[in-house]
Amino acid sequence: MEFPQNCKYTKDHEWVRLEGDTAVVGITEFAQAELGDLVFVDLPAVGKSVAAHATMCVVESTKAASDVYSPLTGTVAAVNDALSADPGLINKTPYSDGWIVKLSNIQAAEVEQLMSADQYKSLVGK
Protein backbone atom coordinates (compact mmCIF):
# COMPACT_ATOMS: atom_id res chain seq x y z
CA MET A 1 0.00 0.00 0.00
CA GLU A 2 1.04 3.53 -0.74
CA PHE A 3 1.46 6.23 1.92
CA PRO A 4 3.03 9.31 0.30
CA GLN A 5 5.92 10.90 2.19
CA ASN A 6 4.58 14.42 1.54
CA CYS A 7 1.48 13.70 3.64
CA LYS A 8 0.91 13.57 7.38
CA TYR A 9 -1.44 11.01 8.91
CA THR A 10 -3.84 10.42 11.80
CA LYS A 11 -4.57 7.24 13.70
CA ASP A 12 -8.12 7.55 12.34
CA HIS A 13 -6.74 7.03 8.81
CA GLU A 14 -6.97 10.53 7.39
CA TRP A 15 -4.11 12.14 5.46
CA VAL A 16 -3.17 15.82 5.37
CA ARG A 17 -1.08 17.59 2.72
CA LEU A 18 -0.15 21.22 3.16
CA GLU A 19 -0.62 23.57 0.21
CA GLY A 20 0.56 26.93 1.49
CA ASP A 21 -1.80 27.93 4.32
CA THR A 22 -4.36 25.29 3.48
CA ALA A 23 -4.48 21.63 4.38
CA VAL A 24 -5.86 19.16 1.83
CA VAL A 25 -7.52 16.24 3.62
CA GLY A 26 -8.56 12.77 2.52
CA ILE A 27 -8.63 9.19 3.78
CA THR A 28 -5.75 6.79 3.34
CA GLU A 29 -5.45 3.88 0.96
CA PHE A 30 -5.73 1.58 3.99
CA ALA A 31 -9.00 3.26 5.01
CA GLN A 32 -10.58 3.03 1.56
CA ALA A 33 -9.63 -0.64 1.31
CA GLU A 34 -11.21 -1.34 4.71
CA LEU A 35 -14.39 0.55 3.79
CA GLY A 36 -14.82 -1.02 0.36
CA ASP A 37 -16.54 0.59 -2.63
CA LEU A 38 -17.86 3.99 -1.62
CA VAL A 39 -21.24 5.04 -3.01
CA PHE A 40 -21.88 8.36 -1.25
CA VAL A 41 -19.95 11.13 0.48
CA ASP A 42 -21.86 13.49 2.77
CA LEU A 43 -19.66 16.56 2.32
CA PRO A 44 -19.59 19.40 4.88
CA ALA A 45 -20.68 22.93 3.99
CA VAL A 46 -17.95 25.33 2.90
CA GLY A 47 -17.32 27.78 5.73
CA LYS A 48 -18.06 25.26 8.45
CA SER A 49 -15.72 25.28 11.45
CA VAL A 50 -14.30 21.92 12.38
CA ALA A 51 -12.44 20.81 15.48
CA ALA A 52 -9.59 18.32 15.45
CA HIS A 53 -10.85 14.74 16.02
CA ALA A 54 -14.51 15.77 15.57
CA THR A 55 -16.67 14.33 12.79
CA MET A 56 -16.01 16.28 9.61
CA CYS A 57 -18.07 14.32 7.10
CA VAL A 58 -19.46 10.85 6.42
CA VAL A 59 -18.45 8.37 3.73
CA GLU A 60 -20.79 5.52 2.86
CA SER A 61 -20.16 2.13 1.27
CA THR A 62 -23.00 -0.14 0.15
CA LYS A 63 -22.79 -1.70 3.62
CA ALA A 64 -22.40 1.16 6.07
CA ALA A 65 -21.84 4.82 6.86
CA SER A 66 -18.51 5.79 8.47
CA ASP A 67 -17.44 9.06 10.06
CA VAL A 68 -14.39 10.88 8.78
CA TYR A 69 -12.73 12.91 11.52
CA SER A 70 -11.10 16.23 10.98
CA PRO A 71 -7.35 15.86 11.47
CA LEU A 72 -7.03 19.55 12.38
CA THR A 73 -8.98 22.46 13.78
CA GLY A 74 -9.91 24.86 11.01
CA THR A 75 -12.49 26.09 8.51
CA VAL A 76 -13.74 24.17 5.48
CA ALA A 77 -12.40 26.28 2.59
CA ALA A 78 -13.39 23.93 -0.23
CA VAL A 79 -14.95 20.52 -0.77
CA ASN A 80 -14.33 18.09 -3.61
CA ASP A 81 -17.59 18.33 -5.54
CA ALA A 82 -16.43 15.62 -7.97
CA LEU A 83 -17.12 13.12 -5.18
CA SER A 84 -20.86 13.78 -5.51
CA ALA A 85 -20.88 12.27 -8.97
CA ASP A 86 -18.16 9.68 -8.35
CA PRO A 87 -17.46 8.74 -4.71
CA GLY A 88 -15.32 5.90 -6.10
CA LEU A 89 -12.56 8.47 -6.72
CA ILE A 90 -11.65 7.91 -3.07
CA ASN A 91 -11.18 4.19 -3.78
CA LYS A 92 -9.28 4.73 -7.02
CA THR A 93 -7.00 7.66 -6.16
CA PRO A 94 -7.30 8.42 -2.44
CA TYR A 95 -4.37 10.90 -2.38
CA SER A 96 -5.14 12.90 -5.53
CA ASP A 97 -8.59 13.04 -7.19
CA GLY A 98 -10.10 11.47 -4.07
CA TRP A 99 -9.29 14.40 -1.75
CA ILE A 100 -12.29 15.36 0.39
CA VAL A 101 -11.88 18.87 1.84
CA LYS A 102 -9.44 21.75 2.10
CA LEU A 103 -9.09 23.39 5.51
CA SER A 104 -7.97 26.95 6.17
CA ASN A 105 -7.23 28.75 9.48
CA ILE A 106 -5.17 25.78 10.62
CA GLN A 107 -2.60 25.77 13.40
CA ALA A 108 0.99 24.74 12.74
CA ALA A 109 1.24 23.13 16.19
CA GLU A 110 -1.53 20.67 15.33
CA VAL A 111 0.12 19.78 12.03
CA GLU A 112 3.36 19.05 13.91
CA GLN A 113 1.60 16.44 16.02
CA LEU A 114 0.40 14.35 13.08
CA MET A 115 2.15 11.11 12.13
CA SER A 116 4.74 10.75 9.40
CA ALA A 117 4.20 8.29 6.56
CA ASP A 118 6.56 5.82 8.21
CA GLN A 119 4.83 6.09 11.57
CA TYR A 120 1.43 5.57 9.96
CA LYS A 121 2.71 2.68 7.92
CA SER A 122 3.88 0.86 11.02
CA LEU A 123 0.54 1.64 12.73
CA VAL A 124 -1.46 -0.15 10.03
CA GLY A 125 1.19 -2.81 9.53
CA LYS A 126 1.32 -2.53 5.74
Place this chain on the structure above:
Amino acid sequence: MKRTPLYEEHIRLGGKMVPFAGWEMPVQYSGVIAEHVNVRERVGLFDVSHMGEIWVTGSDAEQALEYLTCNRVAALVDGKAQYSAILNESGGVIDDIIVYRFSPERFLLCVNASNADADFAWLTQHNPTTATITNASADYGQIAVQGPKAIDLLAPLVKSVDLRAVKPFHFIEAELLGTSMIFARTGYTGEDGCEIFVKSERVVDLWRLLLEHGESYGALPCGLGARDSLRLEAAYPLHGHELGTDISALESGLGWIVKLDKGDFIGRAALLAEKERGVARKLIGFVLDDAGIARQGDPVVDPSSQREIGIVTSGTKTPTVQKALGMALVSSDHAATDARIAVSVRGRAIQGRIVPLPFYKRTKV
Protein backbone atom coordinates in the same frame (compact mmCIF):
# COMPACT_ATOMS: atom_id res chain seq x y z
CA MET B 1 -16.71 -17.76 15.80
CA LYS B 2 -17.60 -20.58 13.40
CA ARG B 3 -15.94 -21.09 10.04
CA THR B 4 -17.33 -22.80 6.97
CA PRO B 5 -15.25 -25.52 5.26
CA LEU B 6 -14.31 -22.85 2.69
CA TYR B 7 -12.54 -20.53 5.14
CA GLU B 8 -9.05 -21.26 3.79
CA GLU B 9 -10.31 -20.85 0.21
CA HIS B 10 -11.70 -17.41 1.05
CA ILE B 11 -8.40 -16.31 2.55
CA ARG B 12 -6.51 -17.57 -0.48
CA LEU B 13 -8.89 -15.67 -2.79
CA GLY B 14 -8.37 -12.43 -0.86
CA GLY B 15 -11.78 -12.51 0.82
CA LYS B 16 -12.23 -9.87 3.50
CA MET B 17 -13.60 -11.80 6.46
CA VAL B 18 -16.18 -10.28 8.78
CA PRO B 19 -18.32 -11.64 11.61
CA PHE B 20 -21.85 -12.51 10.50
CA ALA B 21 -24.43 -14.38 12.59
CA GLY B 22 -21.66 -16.04 14.60
CA TRP B 23 -19.71 -16.99 11.50
CA GLU B 24 -16.57 -15.62 9.92
CA MET B 25 -17.70 -14.92 6.37
CA PRO B 26 -16.29 -13.10 3.32
CA VAL B 27 -17.99 -9.72 2.87
CA GLN B 28 -16.19 -9.23 -0.45
CA TYR B 29 -13.26 -10.43 -2.58
CA SER B 30 -12.73 -8.06 -5.54
CA GLY B 31 -15.27 -5.44 -4.42
CA VAL B 32 -18.99 -5.30 -3.67
CA ILE B 33 -19.91 -3.37 -6.81
CA ALA B 34 -17.90 -5.56 -9.20
CA GLU B 35 -19.32 -8.70 -7.61
CA HIS B 36 -22.89 -7.38 -7.67
CA VAL B 37 -22.64 -6.43 -11.34
CA ASN B 38 -21.04 -9.76 -12.20
CA VAL B 39 -24.03 -11.61 -10.79
CA ARG B 40 -26.44 -9.45 -12.79
CA GLU B 41 -24.46 -9.84 -16.02
CA ARG B 42 -22.66 -13.19 -15.75
CA VAL B 43 -22.46 -15.44 -12.70
CA GLY B 44 -21.28 -15.37 -9.10
CA LEU B 45 -20.37 -18.07 -6.60
CA PHE B 46 -21.41 -17.62 -2.98
CA ASP B 47 -20.41 -19.68 0.03
CA VAL B 48 -23.67 -20.05 1.93
CA SER B 49 -22.53 -22.98 4.04
CA HIS B 50 -23.48 -21.04 7.16
CA MET B 51 -27.16 -21.59 6.32
CA GLY B 52 -28.87 -24.23 8.46
CA GLU B 53 -30.46 -27.48 7.31
CA ILE B 54 -33.14 -29.27 9.30
CA TRP B 55 -34.76 -32.57 8.31
CA VAL B 56 -38.36 -33.36 9.19
CA THR B 57 -39.10 -37.02 8.56
CA GLY B 58 -41.67 -39.68 9.34
CA SER B 59 -45.19 -40.66 8.37
CA ASP B 60 -46.62 -37.48 9.90
CA ALA B 61 -43.90 -35.10 8.68
CA GLU B 62 -46.32 -33.21 6.47
CA GLN B 63 -48.83 -32.86 9.31
CA ALA B 64 -46.08 -31.53 11.58
CA LEU B 65 -44.97 -28.93 9.03
CA GLU B 66 -48.55 -27.78 8.33
CA TYR B 67 -48.70 -26.80 12.00
CA LEU B 68 -45.12 -25.50 12.35
CA THR B 69 -44.98 -23.40 9.14
CA CYS B 70 -47.46 -20.97 7.59
CA ASN B 71 -47.47 -21.94 3.90
CA ARG B 72 -49.53 -24.86 2.53
CA VAL B 73 -47.25 -27.91 2.74
CA ALA B 74 -49.92 -30.03 1.02
CA ALA B 75 -49.31 -27.99 -2.14
CA LEU B 76 -45.82 -29.48 -2.43
CA VAL B 77 -44.96 -32.50 -4.52
CA ASP B 78 -41.71 -34.48 -4.56
CA GLY B 79 -38.93 -32.35 -6.01
CA LYS B 80 -40.66 -29.06 -5.31
CA ALA B 81 -39.51 -26.30 -2.96
CA GLN B 82 -41.61 -23.70 -1.17
CA TYR B 83 -40.86 -20.36 0.49
CA SER B 84 -42.42 -20.37 3.96
CA ALA B 85 -41.94 -19.13 7.51
CA ILE B 86 -41.89 -20.32 11.08
CA LEU B 87 -44.14 -18.01 13.11
CA ASN B 88 -44.60 -17.46 16.82
CA GLU B 89 -48.00 -17.41 18.56
CA SER B 90 -48.45 -13.69 17.87
CA GLY B 91 -47.79 -14.10 14.15
CA GLY B 92 -44.24 -12.73 14.31
CA VAL B 93 -41.58 -14.31 12.14
CA ILE B 94 -39.10 -16.59 13.91
CA ASP B 95 -37.50 -17.33 10.56
CA ASP B 96 -38.21 -17.41 6.85
CA ILE B 97 -37.30 -20.73 5.31
CA ILE B 98 -37.43 -22.89 2.21
CA VAL B 99 -39.16 -26.28 2.53
CA TYR B 100 -38.01 -28.99 0.12
CA ARG B 101 -40.16 -32.11 -0.30
CA PHE B 102 -38.12 -35.24 -1.08
CA SER B 103 -41.00 -37.64 -0.39
CA PRO B 104 -44.28 -37.45 1.55
CA GLU B 105 -42.28 -38.52 4.60
CA ARG B 106 -39.07 -36.56 4.06
CA PHE B 107 -38.72 -32.75 4.05
CA LEU B 108 -35.64 -30.54 4.27
CA LEU B 109 -35.85 -27.03 5.71
CA CYS B 110 -33.21 -24.49 4.73
CA VAL B 111 -33.04 -21.85 7.47
CA ASN B 112 -31.03 -18.72 8.26
CA ALA B 113 -27.65 -19.20 9.92
CA SER B 114 -28.44 -16.78 12.72
CA ASN B 115 -31.66 -18.62 13.58
CA ALA B 116 -30.72 -22.26 12.97
CA ASP B 117 -30.37 -23.24 16.63
CA ALA B 118 -33.44 -21.29 17.74
CA ASP B 119 -35.47 -22.75 14.85
CA PHE B 120 -34.45 -26.28 15.74
CA ALA B 121 -35.32 -25.77 19.42
CA TRP B 122 -38.69 -24.20 18.55
CA LEU B 123 -39.63 -26.88 16.03
CA THR B 124 -38.69 -29.65 18.46
CA GLN B 125 -40.65 -28.09 21.32
CA HIS B 126 -43.77 -27.40 19.26
CA ASN B 127 -43.83 -30.54 17.14
CA PRO B 128 -47.38 -31.86 17.64
CA THR B 129 -46.62 -35.23 16.02
CA THR B 130 -44.17 -38.10 16.21
CA ALA B 131 -42.24 -36.78 13.18
CA THR B 132 -38.47 -36.78 13.70
CA ILE B 133 -36.74 -33.38 13.53
CA THR B 134 -32.98 -33.43 12.99
CA ASN B 135 -30.56 -30.51 12.88
CA ALA B 136 -28.22 -31.44 10.04
CA SER B 137 -26.62 -28.00 9.70
CA ALA B 138 -23.12 -29.30 10.40
CA ASP B 139 -23.46 -32.06 7.80
CA TYR B 140 -24.03 -29.77 4.81
CA GLY B 141 -22.28 -26.98 3.05
CA GLN B 142 -24.00 -24.86 0.42
CA ILE B 143 -22.79 -23.00 -2.62
CA ALA B 144 -25.10 -20.63 -4.47
CA VAL B 145 -24.40 -20.22 -8.19
CA GLN B 146 -26.30 -17.13 -9.30
CA GLY B 147 -26.61 -15.16 -12.50
CA PRO B 148 -27.78 -15.45 -16.11
CA LYS B 149 -24.88 -17.85 -16.85
CA ALA B 150 -25.44 -20.02 -13.76
CA ILE B 151 -27.21 -22.88 -15.50
CA ASP B 152 -24.90 -22.71 -18.53
CA LEU B 153 -22.01 -23.16 -16.11
CA LEU B 154 -23.60 -26.01 -14.14
CA ALA B 155 -25.47 -28.03 -16.75
CA PRO B 156 -22.39 -29.50 -18.50
CA LEU B 157 -20.93 -30.57 -15.14
CA VAL B 158 -23.97 -32.49 -13.98
CA LYS B 159 -24.23 -35.14 -16.68
CA SER B 160 -26.65 -37.62 -15.14
CA VAL B 161 -29.60 -35.21 -15.16
CA ASP B 162 -30.81 -32.27 -17.22
CA LEU B 163 -30.50 -29.27 -14.92
CA ARG B 164 -32.15 -27.04 -17.53
CA ALA B 165 -35.34 -29.07 -17.12
CA VAL B 166 -35.48 -28.26 -13.39
CA LYS B 167 -37.96 -25.41 -13.08
CA PRO B 168 -37.64 -22.50 -10.61
CA PHE B 169 -38.40 -23.59 -7.06
CA HIS B 170 -37.78 -27.23 -7.95
CA PHE B 171 -34.78 -29.37 -7.10
CA ILE B 172 -33.08 -32.59 -8.08
CA GLU B 173 -30.57 -34.95 -6.49
CA ALA B 174 -27.66 -35.81 -8.76
CA GLU B 175 -24.09 -37.05 -8.68
CA LEU B 176 -21.18 -34.67 -9.03
CA LEU B 177 -17.57 -35.38 -8.02
CA GLY B 178 -18.72 -38.92 -7.23
CA THR B 179 -21.08 -37.84 -4.51
CA SER B 180 -24.78 -37.08 -4.31
CA MET B 181 -25.67 -33.38 -4.17
CA ILE B 182 -28.95 -31.47 -4.13
CA PHE B 183 -29.39 -28.91 -6.91
CA ALA B 184 -32.17 -26.44 -6.11
CA ARG B 185 -33.31 -23.82 -8.62
CA THR B 186 -33.54 -21.19 -5.91
CA GLY B 187 -31.57 -18.14 -4.86
CA TYR B 188 -31.44 -14.80 -3.10
CA THR B 189 -30.23 -12.44 -5.80
CA GLY B 190 -33.11 -11.91 -8.22
CA GLU B 191 -31.24 -13.81 -10.92
CA ASP B 192 -31.59 -17.32 -12.28
CA GLY B 193 -29.43 -19.79 -10.45
CA CYS B 194 -28.99 -22.81 -8.33
CA GLU B 195 -28.24 -23.51 -4.69
CA ILE B 196 -26.23 -26.67 -4.22
CA PHE B 197 -26.35 -28.64 -0.97
CA VAL B 198 -23.27 -30.79 -0.56
CA LYS B 199 -21.80 -32.84 2.27
CA SER B 200 -19.50 -30.63 4.34
CA GLU B 201 -16.38 -32.68 3.54
CA ARG B 202 -16.87 -32.12 -0.20
CA VAL B 203 -17.61 -28.38 -0.23
CA VAL B 204 -14.00 -27.45 -0.97
CA ASP B 205 -13.87 -29.83 -3.96
CA LEU B 206 -17.11 -28.41 -5.34
CA TRP B 207 -15.99 -24.78 -4.81
CA ARG B 208 -12.70 -25.40 -6.65
CA LEU B 209 -14.47 -27.19 -9.50
CA LEU B 210 -16.96 -24.34 -9.92
CA LEU B 211 -14.25 -21.67 -9.82
CA GLU B 212 -12.07 -23.48 -12.34
CA HIS B 213 -14.86 -24.53 -14.69
CA GLY B 214 -16.63 -21.21 -14.18
CA GLU B 215 -13.72 -19.11 -15.38
CA SER B 216 -14.83 -19.27 -19.03
CA TYR B 217 -18.31 -18.14 -17.95
CA GLY B 218 -16.89 -15.15 -16.11
CA ALA B 219 -17.66 -16.58 -12.67
CA LEU B 220 -16.41 -14.59 -9.67
CA PRO B 221 -16.50 -15.50 -5.99
CA CYS B 222 -18.93 -13.12 -4.31
CA GLY B 223 -19.33 -12.11 -0.68
CA LEU B 224 -22.09 -11.13 1.70
CA GLY B 225 -21.90 -7.48 0.62
CA ALA B 226 -23.05 -8.24 -2.92
CA ARG B 227 -25.54 -10.80 -1.61
CA ASP B 228 -27.14 -8.04 0.46
CA SER B 229 -27.31 -5.40 -2.28
CA LEU B 230 -28.61 -8.00 -4.77
CA ARG B 231 -31.37 -9.20 -2.47
CA LEU B 232 -32.36 -5.63 -1.65
CA GLU B 233 -32.80 -4.74 -5.33
CA ALA B 234 -34.92 -7.87 -5.70
CA ALA B 235 -36.80 -6.80 -2.51
CA TYR B 236 -36.25 -10.12 -0.78
CA PRO B 237 -36.75 -9.63 2.97
CA LEU B 238 -33.92 -10.38 5.38
CA HIS B 239 -34.55 -11.66 8.88
CA GLY B 240 -33.34 -9.08 11.39
CA HIS B 241 -34.29 -6.32 8.94
CA GLU B 242 -37.71 -6.72 7.27
CA LEU B 243 -38.58 -9.80 9.30
CA GLY B 244 -38.51 -10.39 13.03
CA THR B 245 -40.39 -11.91 15.93
CA ASP B 246 -41.90 -8.48 16.72
CA ILE B 247 -43.09 -7.82 13.15
CA SER B 248 -46.15 -9.79 12.08
CA ALA B 249 -45.99 -11.82 8.89
CA LEU B 250 -48.80 -9.69 7.45
CA GLU B 251 -46.96 -6.45 8.19
CA SER B 252 -43.75 -7.66 6.59
CA GLY B 253 -45.45 -8.52 3.31
CA LEU B 254 -45.47 -12.29 3.78
CA GLY B 255 -49.26 -12.43 3.42
CA TRP B 256 -48.88 -14.39 0.19
CA ILE B 257 -47.33 -17.33 2.04
CA VAL B 258 -49.71 -17.22 5.01
CA LYS B 259 -52.49 -19.73 4.29
CA LEU B 260 -55.12 -18.87 6.87
CA ASP B 261 -57.55 -21.39 5.34
CA LYS B 262 -55.31 -24.45 5.57
CA GLY B 263 -56.19 -25.50 9.13
CA ASP B 264 -54.50 -24.66 12.38
CA PHE B 265 -50.88 -23.52 12.54
CA ILE B 266 -48.85 -21.54 15.03
CA GLY B 267 -49.64 -17.84 14.62
CA ARG B 268 -52.89 -18.38 12.71
CA ALA B 269 -55.26 -17.10 15.41
CA ALA B 270 -53.26 -13.90 15.89
CA LEU B 271 -53.01 -13.23 12.17
CA LEU B 272 -56.73 -13.88 11.64
CA ALA B 273 -57.52 -11.33 14.34
CA GLU B 274 -54.98 -8.89 12.89
CA LYS B 275 -56.52 -9.22 9.44
CA GLU B 276 -59.96 -8.60 10.94
CA ARG B 277 -58.96 -5.36 12.68
CA GLY B 278 -56.67 -4.20 9.89
CA VAL B 279 -52.90 -4.48 9.57
CA ALA B 280 -51.29 -1.52 11.34
CA ARG B 281 -48.02 -1.32 9.41
CA LYS B 282 -46.93 -2.17 5.91
CA LEU B 283 -43.57 -2.93 4.34
CA ILE B 284 -42.92 -0.48 1.51
CA GLY B 285 -40.14 0.33 -0.93
CA PHE B 286 -38.80 3.85 -1.28
CA VAL B 287 -36.28 5.81 -3.29
CA LEU B 288 -34.65 9.04 -2.15
CA ASP B 289 -34.67 12.02 -4.49
CA ASP B 290 -32.32 14.14 -2.40
CA ALA B 291 -28.67 13.21 -1.84
CA GLY B 292 -28.21 10.82 1.06
CA ILE B 293 -28.52 7.17 1.98
CA ALA B 294 -31.09 5.76 4.39
CA ARG B 295 -29.99 2.96 6.72
CA GLN B 296 -31.73 0.47 8.95
CA GLY B 297 -33.22 2.24 11.98
CA ASP B 298 -33.56 5.68 10.38
CA PRO B 299 -37.01 7.22 11.08
CA VAL B 300 -39.44 7.72 8.20
CA VAL B 301 -41.43 10.96 8.41
CA ASP B 302 -44.48 12.37 6.69
CA PRO B 303 -43.07 15.53 5.07
CA SER B 304 -46.32 17.47 5.41
CA SER B 305 -46.91 16.88 9.13
CA GLN B 306 -43.29 16.07 10.12
CA ARG B 307 -44.79 13.18 12.08
CA GLU B 308 -42.83 9.94 12.36
CA ILE B 309 -44.68 7.26 10.37
CA GLY B 310 -42.25 4.38 10.36
CA ILE B 311 -38.72 3.05 10.31
CA VAL B 312 -36.23 2.00 7.63
CA THR B 313 -35.53 -1.75 7.64
CA SER B 314 -32.83 -1.83 4.92
CA GLY B 315 -31.27 0.85 2.78
CA THR B 316 -28.26 1.61 0.64
CA LYS B 317 -27.35 2.85 -2.81
CA THR B 318 -27.31 -0.20 -5.04
CA PRO B 319 -25.05 -0.89 -8.03
CA THR B 320 -27.62 -1.91 -10.69
CA VAL B 321 -30.52 0.42 -9.91
CA GLN B 322 -28.00 3.14 -8.88
CA LYS B 323 -30.38 4.93 -6.56
CA ALA B 324 -30.45 5.43 -2.84
CA LEU B 325 -33.30 3.09 -2.02
CA GLY B 326 -34.61 0.89 0.71
CA MET B 327 -37.48 -0.78 2.44
CA ALA B 328 -39.35 0.51 5.46
CA LEU B 329 -42.16 -0.45 7.79
CA VAL B 330 -44.64 2.41 7.82
CA SER B 331 -48.11 2.91 9.22
CA SER B 332 -50.67 1.56 6.75
CA ASP B 333 -52.39 4.91 6.25
CA HIS B 334 -49.12 6.34 4.90
CA ALA B 335 -48.15 3.42 2.67
CA ALA B 336 -49.66 4.39 -0.71
CA THR B 337 -47.42 4.10 -3.77
CA ASP B 338 -46.10 7.49 -4.94
CA ALA B 339 -46.70 9.05 -1.52
CA ARG B 340 -44.00 11.52 -0.52
CA ILE B 341 -41.93 10.51 2.46
CA ALA B 342 -38.78 11.79 4.12
CA VAL B 343 -36.12 9.81 5.92
CA SER B 344 -34.32 11.40 8.82
CA VAL B 345 -30.62 10.72 8.23
CA ARG B 346 -28.30 12.02 10.96
CA GLY B 347 -31.01 14.51 11.90
CA ARG B 348 -31.56 15.81 8.38
CA ALA B 349 -34.76 15.09 6.41
CA ILE B 350 -33.97 13.51 3.04
CA GLN B 351 -36.93 13.68 0.65
CA GLY B 352 -38.15 10.62 -1.21
CA ARG B 353 -41.21 8.68 -2.29
CA ILE B 354 -42.82 5.28 -2.00
CA VAL B 355 -42.33 3.06 -5.05
CA PRO B 356 -43.61 -0.40 -6.00
CA LEU B 357 -41.40 -3.39 -5.17
CA PRO B 358 -39.18 -4.93 -6.40
CA PHE B 359 -36.62 -2.33 -7.46
CA TYR B 360 -35.12 -4.77 -9.94
CA LYS B 361 -36.70 -7.54 -11.96
CA ARG B 362 -34.69 -9.63 -14.38
CA THR B 363 -35.85 -9.88 -17.95
CA LYS B 364 -36.68 -13.51 -18.57
CA VAL B 365 -35.31 -15.03 -21.77
